[in-house]
Structure formats: C-alpha cells, structure tokens
Amino acid sequence: MNFGGGEGPWNHAKRVEEISSVTRNGEEVPITIHIVGIADPFEAHAKKVLENQRKISPKPAMWKDTQVFASYETMINTLPKIDAVFVGVPPGSHGSVSTPNNIEMACAAKGIHMCIEKPISCYPIDEVQQVADAIKRAVDRDGLVVSVAYMFRYNKAVQKIKEIIEEHGPVRAFNARYNTAYSMLNKEMWWNVDKCGGPIVEQATHFCDLARFFCGEVDLSTVSATSIKQHEPLGALKALPLGLQNLEQSLSPAQRVPRVTSALWRFTNGAIGSLMHGVQLHGQKYEAEIELWGDGYRIVFLEPYGNCKLSVRLSGSETTEVISLGEDDMYLTEDRAFVESIVNKNTRAIQSSYEDSVQTYALTWKIRSMAENQ
Numbered sequence: 001m002n003f004g005g006g007e008g009p010w011n012h013a014k015r016v017e018e019i020s021s022v023t024r025n026g027e028e029v030p031i032t033i034h035i036v037g038i039a040d041p042f043e044a045h046a047k048k049v050l051e052n053q054r055k056i057s058p059k060p061a062m063w064k065d066t067q068v069f070a071s072y073e074t075m076i077n078t079l080p081k082i083d084a085v086f087v088g089v090p091p092g093s094h095g096s097v098s099t100p101n102n103i104e105m106a107c108a109a110k111g112i113h114m115c116i117e118k119p120i121s122c123y124p125i126d127e128v129q130q131v132a133d134a135i136k137r138a139v140d141r142d143g144l145v146v147s148v149a150y151m152f153r154y155n156k157a158v159q160k161i162k163e164i165i166e167e168h169g170p171v172r173a174f175n176a177r178y179n180t181a182y183s184m185l186n187k188e189m190w191w192n193v194d195k196c197g198g199p200i201v202e203q204a205t206h207f208c209d210l211a212r213f214f215c216g217e218v219d220l221s222t223v224s225a226t227s228i229k230q231h232e233p234l235g236a237l238k239a240l241p242l243g244l245q246n247l248e249q250s251l252s253p254a255q256r257v258p259r260v261t262s263a264l265w266r267f268t269n270g271a272i273g274s275l276m277h278g279v280q281l282h283g284q285k286y287e288a289e290i291e292l293w294g295d296g297y298r299i300v301f302l303e304p305y306g307n308c309k310l311s312v313r314l315s316g317s318e319t320t321e322v323i324s325l326g327e328d329d330m331y332l333t334e335d336r337a338f339v340e341s342i343v344n345k346n347t348r349a350i351q352s353s354y355e356d357s358v359q360t361y362a363l364t365w366k367i368r369s370m371a372e373n374q
Helices: 012-018 043-056 072-078 103-109 125-142 156-168 205-215 242-250 330-344 354-373
Strands: 021-024 027-030 037-039 067-069 084-087 113-116 146-148 171-181 218-228 260-267 272-281 287-294 297-302 309-313 321-324
Touching: 012 330, 021 330, 037 043, 037 072, 043 067, 067 072, 072 103, 084 103, 084 330, 103 113, 103 125, 113 330, 113 354, 125 354, 146 330, 146 354, 156 205, 156 287, 156 297, 156 309, 171 205, 205 272, 205 287, 205 354, 218 354, 260 354
Parallel strands: 037 067, 084 113, 113 146, 171 272
Antiparallel strands: 021 027, 171 287, 218 260, 260 272, 287 297, 297 309, 309 321
C-alpha cells in the first residue's frame, strides 16, 4: 500500500512525492515533506525498498534522511518529530487494543496524525470500537487528523453520483457486485480469514462503504447473508495454486476463505441494499460494479478499479448515457486532502474519518458473521 506493487495502482509514496503545495485560504502554498522513517518487521526488505526509492524518486532529497525501523514502537519513540504516518499494514496487524497491533492508539497518544489503510482491523467489532473511542478522545483533545483510505469517496465518478442523487432523489436500491481474480493472489495471509478478516472485511469493504456514502446508515438488525464455503461441493477452485491448496488444508474450515457471499439489508431510511462477492475469476483482473436505482433513474458505476465511467438513465428519459469523467487519480486526491488537513489544521477535506469508518467495519463484520453462522 505504501510503495505499490503488481496488484493495483495504490502507492502512497508516489503520491506524497507529487504534493508540493496545498490550498490555504484559496491560495496555493508551497510545502516541503520529508519521509523520516519506515517501520517494517521485514527490515532488510524495507531497506532495499528505501534504496530503490532514493534511485527512482523525482525528489531524492525527500528520502535523504529516512531511517528504517523493525517496529513502529521503536520508530515513534526514537524519532524526535513525526507529524504524520501512513498505516499500510495487513488487517491483523492494527486496529487492536493489544500490543503490538495497537498502532493507531500508540500514534494517537503521541499526537501523530494518521492516514490508515482499509480495512481498519480484522478484530471483533467491540474491540475496534475501543480503538475508535481512544482515537476520538485524541481528535477532540489535540485536533488530530485521522483519515481512513476509502479512496473511492474521492473519485470523480462517485462525486458525480452524489450530485445525481442530490438532484433526483434518494436511492431505493443499492446493488453491488465484486468478483475477485484469485489464481494469482498468492499472499498466504489473504487466504486465512483469521489474518485478513475474510474477503468481505478485506475487499468488499469498499463497496459497503459506498453503500453508506450513497444511501446512509444500515439497520444492522436487518442484515442477512449466506455463502458457499470452501469445504462444500461448489467450494473447489480449479485454478488455485498447489501451495495455496496445501495451505487451506492446513487450516480449519472456519479459517478458509468463502467462495461466494451474498448479503441483503435495509438502510435506516427504508432503502434496500445487496452485495454479491465472489472469489471466482482467473488471472489478475477483477470484475466489479455498483448499480443504483431511484425514482426515475438508474446509475451503474462501471470499472471502478480501472477507467471509471457511469451508465446513467435519468428521470423523465428513456435514454441511457455513458459518462466518462477523464483522468482521475483518486489516490492523489485522498493523500493531498490528508496533508492539506494537517497544514490547515481542519478536517473539512477528509471524506472518511475513523469514527465514520467504524460504521463501515460494523457492516462488513455483520455480513461476515451472518454468512459464517448460517
């Protein structure tokens, strides 16, 4: 997440290098950012990444004094001044009240601003709520800026959908479909629900978040879900690499990733939401879309992870228009909003606070729990 990879366009380091100014009182004000530390238990690998970054960076001076640490505790207790951190770690490594997975609480205690990757945890919702409460106290006490990286909220197409909803009335039905390409997904952590939280918590969290962004809060008492589990007749995956097959056999059935999950719920305003998540495609390209129905309109959010565009039929029309909003680096917009909020000492640019993201986490946790126990 912090330095990119083959799975997607995310790379916080690249975006931070592009930020040389922020907007203050309507004017662009130059700023200088220094990366003072990288914390990673795989210290040797982190040092190689840093060495490469110094070679390829358009701003090598940004990395001149960067140090590598084997733990975040050592980093935040050693370095004299840290303004902000990007928390880009696996779900099981943060969002907990227990050391060493209490990164957010430790940073909050030191007044360090945070941009936190999703999902915010993979621990039970009650424990995550304790983390949220501690962060809120720091936000209220110190004016802490905390942004959770739900990057789609910064997407031009998503903002356009919000405009359409505002003009044409509320959404009556939210339908999300997310089908994962699994045959090249070789991270062992991802295939163990205890470590990643499962695909609803780890992946579909983006679409659950957009459900709330477009339609409002979910009545969690209405959530129902079912899944095809690994040990069931339709649970076999013919393109799963042998090493991952062996890994799954070493896990208990409860730790294995579900193959298809279907969920249904009501929003507090009475609208209906649904989600279908699959681990079914081969190769590397995912297939995903969101469909919204309202009185007189239908909107489809197409290729959200690629060349985003909208298919729109509006009130009073029988014509469907495909809208492309051009180039859009939602990751840069997100990171710029975070940096700008720190400089301006307000959070107006932040689209997803930690307090808000806990509600998304609660929805994903509920779907996972219902599907596991049905």
